[in-house]
Amino acid sequence: MADEQRGVSEPAKPALWRRPAVRSLFFQLLLIAGIGFFGYTIFQNTLHNMQQRGISTGFGFLNSEAGFGILMTLIPFDETYTYGRTFLVGLLNTLLVASLGIIFATIIGFIMGVSRLSRNWIISRLATVYIEVFRNIPLLLQIMFWYFAVLRPLPGPRQSMIFNDTLFLNNRGLYMPSPIYEQGFWLVVVALLVAIVAAVLVARWAHKRQEATGQPFHTVYAAIGLVLGLPLLTFLMMGSPLSWDMPVLQRFNMGGGMVVIPELAALLVALSIYTGTFIAEAVRSGILAVSHGQTEAAHALGLRPGPTLRLVIIPQALRVIIPQLTSQYLNLTKNSSLATAIGYPDLVAVFAGTTLNQTGQAVEVIAMTMAVYLAISLSISLFMNWYNKRIQLVER
Amino acid sequence: MKKIHVIASAVALTAVMSSNAFAGATLDGVKKKGFVQCGVSTGLPGFSSADEKGNWSGLDVDVCRAVAAAVFGDAGKVKYTPLTAKERFTALQSGEIDMLSRNTTWTLTRDSSLGLNFAGVNYYDGQGFMVTKTLGVKSALELDGASFCIQAGTTTELNLADYFRANDMSYTPVTFDSSDETVKAFDAGRCDALTSDQSQLYALRIKLGNPDGAVVLPEVISKEPLGPVTAQGDDEWYKIVRWSLFAMLNAEELGINSGNVDELMSSADPNIRRLLGKEGIKGSGLGLPDSWATDIIKQVGNYAEAFERNVGMGSALKIARGQNALWNKGGLQYAPPIR
Numbered sequence: 105m106a107d108e109q110r111g112v113s114e115p116a117k118p119a120l121w122r123r124p125a126v127r128s129l130f131f132q133l134l135l136i137a138g139i140g141f142f143g144y145t146i147f148q149n150t151l152h153n154m155q156q157r158g159i160s161t162g163f164g165f166l167n168s169e170a171g172f173g174i175l176m177t178l179i180p181f182d183e184t185y186t187y188g189r190t191f192l193v194g195l196l197n198t199l200l201v202a203s204l205g206i207i208f209a210t211i212i213g214f215i216m217g218v219s220r221l222s223r224n225w226i227i228s229r230l231a232t233v234y235i236e237v238f239r240n241i242p243l244l245l246q247i248m249f250w251y252f253a254v255l256r257p258l259p260g261p262r263q264s265m266i267f268n269d270t271l272f273l274n275n276r277g278l279y280m281p282s283p284i285y286e287q288g289f290w291l292v293v294v295a296l297l298v299a300i301v302a303a304v305l306v307a308r309w310a311h312k313r314q315e316a317t318g319q320p321f322h323t324v325y326a327a328i329g330l331v332l333g334l335p336l337l338t339f340l341m342m343g344s345p346l347s348w349d350m351p352v353l354q355r356f357n358m359g360g361g362m363v364v365i366p367e368l369a370a371l372l373v374a375l376s377i378y379t380g381t382f383i384a385e386a387v388r389s390g391i392l393a394v395s396h397g398q399t400e401a402a403h404a405l406g407l408r409p410g411p412t413l414r415l416v417i418i419p420q421a422l423r424v425i426i427p428q429l430t431s432q433y434l435n436l437t438k439n440s441s442l443a444t445a446i447g448y449p450d451l452v453a454v455f456a457g458t459t460l461n462q463t464g465q466a467v468e469v470i471a472m473t474m475a476v477y478l479a480i481s482l483s484i485s486l487f488m489n490w491y492n493k494r495i496q497l498v499e500r
Numbered sequence: 501m502k503k504i505h506v507i508a509s510a511v512a513l514t515a516v517m518s519s520n521a522f523a524g525a526t527l528d529g530v531k532k533k534g535f536v537q538c539g540v541s542t543g544l545p546g547f548s549s550a551d552e553k554g555n556w557s558g559l560d561v562d563v564c565r566a567v568a569a570a571v572f573g574d575a576g577k578v579k580y581t582p583l584t585a586k587e588r589f590t591a592l593q594s595g596e597i598d599m600l601s602r603n604t605t606w607t608l609t610r611d612s613s614l615g616l617n618f619a620g621v622n623y624y625d626g627q628g629f630m631v632t633k634t635l636g637v638k639s640a641l642e643l644d645g646a647s648f649c650i651q652a653g654t655t656t657e658l659n660l661a662d663y664f665r666a667n668d669m670s671y672t673p674v675t676f677d678s679s680d681e682t683v684k685a686f687d688a689g690r691c692d693a694l695t696s697d698q699s700q701l702y703a704l705r706i707k708l709g710n711p712d713g714a715v716v717l718p719e720v721i722s723k724e725p726l727g728p729v730t731a732q733g734d735d736e737w738y739k740i741v742r743w744s745l746f747a748m749l750n751a752e753e754l755g756i757n758s759g760n761v762d763e764l765m766s767s768a769d770p771n772i773r774r775l776l777g778k779e780g781i782k783g784s785g786l787g788l789p790d791s792w793a794t795d796i797i798k799q800v801g802n803y804a805e806a807f808e809r810n811v812g813m814g815s816a817l818k819i820a821r822g823q824n825a826l827w828n829k830g831g832l833q834y835a836p837p838i839r
Contacts, residue, residue: 461654462657
């Protein structure tokens with residue numbers, strides 16, 4: 105490059121269209137214009153064709169009344185709400201199953217990943233069997249297994265399995281008492297918030313003191329004590345402002361209380377167990393990536409096994425684990441759309457299913473659904489990248 | 501620069517070509533392919549279901565076969581695409597299938613906003629409920645608080661919501677993609693009642709583990725005129741489908757069936773002669789051979805034959821003609837005259 109530039113700068117400057125920089129810019133612009141034109145043509149073409157065939161277009165349908173019911177809704181919904189609301193209901197159901205799935209899969213994955221490296225022969229073999237079995241069976245089959253083979257044969261509502269007179273398990277779901285908050289309960293919530301803030305402050309103070317004097321402090325115990333103790337104390341002082349709405353058998357179903365529908369349970373179990381295997385492998389590879397010399401050095405410094413793992417091994421292992429974890433979280437979120445196979449009312453089943461069919465506006469509905477999954481996935485990877493950067497090795 | 505030019509014109513060309521693709525006649529495409537691509541259900545006894553050898557039969561299937569008979573003189577020249585309720589309209593809009601004959605309810609929304617044309621009604625139906633006998637329910641009005649197994653993306657979902665709202669009752673919908681899944685869920689007790697078009701309830705009851713343990717309630721909560729559908733924008737093809745159905749109805753009205761059609765070829769009755777292509781406009785108005793209606797009657801039969809064979813007394817469903825009898829026998833089936 106440098107030679108060329110010197111070579112061409114001696115004689116008179118070449119014409120504009122002969123300069124490499126100008127030419128490459130020109131062709132890149134041309135390419136962008138071409139792609140833009142292509143996209144525009146497809147868009148216009150679709151619109152034109154749909155108009156020609158008498159298919160209605162636009163997003164006006166979102167404001168019209170839906171007229172159908174949905175099995176499980178986290179926000180108030182009945183058939184008088186709009187199609188736009190069905191979008192929200194589906195989205196929230198998707199987010200629910202995805203976020204719960206991510207939590208459970210991470211817990212299962214970390215436990216199994218560490219277990220596989222255990223020195224205990226039985227534990228490590230059990231973890232290996234779990235990983236190899238569930239990682240290698242297609243997810244859809246696992247979902248169907250949990251739904252059709254495990255949850256469906258449960259007894260009907262009249263023959264529910266009852267645990268402790270509060271939990272009722274039948275083929276319509278797991279019914280639990282739901283809390284009813286009475287007057288004064290808000291103080292308990294305030295106490296909880298205060299306790300969390302206090303715990304953070306204690307942690308900061310302990311960290312500072314350790315930096316200054318080398319004196320460690322039992323931050324974890326103090327935090328647990330605060331977060332559990334303070335709200336509990338307030339709760340008792342206010343005279344237990346909480347009662348329970350118990351599920352009761354009505355003519356057809358159980359009424360009252362809360363219910364975990366079998367569709368949600370099957371999907372959640374399958375997603376957590378399946379993704380857990382991949383996370384376990386990520387954890388194992390992360391731990392193995394930290395050289396054994398680190399452990400030995402920590403031991404030589406007098407650190408006990410607990411702090412060694414917590415302060416030396418895990419921070420370094422996380423650097424390897426996090427990027428893999430990110431892609432597993434993305435997979436889990438996207439895989440949650442398999443819900444439609446068992447009738448769990450997620451975004452795909454409700455919005456890209458029933459709403460699409462009732463309105464017939466496939467292009468709009470599918471575009472919205474794809475945009476949502478893209479947005480969720482990008483948010484997850486944005487957050488994970490931020491976290492990854494934060495825990496990168498900071499060299500002093 | 502030449503390359504760019506070529507690409508640009510290619511892009512422009514695809515744009516032009518694809519916008520023309522729909523305007524062409526479906527009939528030409530069908531003739532070129534040599535078969536009619538017909539969208540049917542994923543398996544509904546009596547209307548469209550495949551046997552273990554993959555041969556499709558049913559009242560809806562017979563409409564597809566009638567169209568093939570009219571176009572090719574051979575009712576066998578049909579290929580079937582099984583579709584769930586959710587998939588059916590997109591399949592037709594995109595041109596994946598030439599016609600849809602899949603117990604589809606004719607409604608204003610569908611007719612006006614989906615780019616479709618309903619070609620007629622081959623079965624007048626209404627939505628009903630099926631419950632297990634042990635529940636002891638005698639009327640749908642006793643179903644307050646019950647959960648219902650429904651097929652997603654159907655008018656059933658909407659009617660159910662309307663009915664419960666109008667009667668100030670609550671319900672829980674449990675929706676599945678195919679009617680097969682709904683009946684399995686009902687059988688397993690996931691819901692208290694199965695709701696669908698009444699004809700379907702009788703058809704699905706056969707699939708239950710213990711068909712005698714279930715009962716169809718007397719209430720009919722909606723009008724469900726079911727019929728074949730074509731894509732909007734091709735009137736020629738729409739009319740072929742429409743009149744194939746009318747030919748079957750007219751044949752029944754005139755007393756022509758697959759057994760006596762050969763004898764009646766020499767009939768002196770002008771009505772019969774017009775239907776069998778002996779006089780009048782014959783097939784030219786539809787762009788079909790003159791024997792189009794004769795071929796339908798010979799190979800598929802008239803409407804009565806198709807009804808009895810698939811859903812009537814000659815079938816496992818044993819549905820009475822009821823509303824589906826001809827207009828002059830107390831029913832609703834009425835076809836415009838062939839003249």
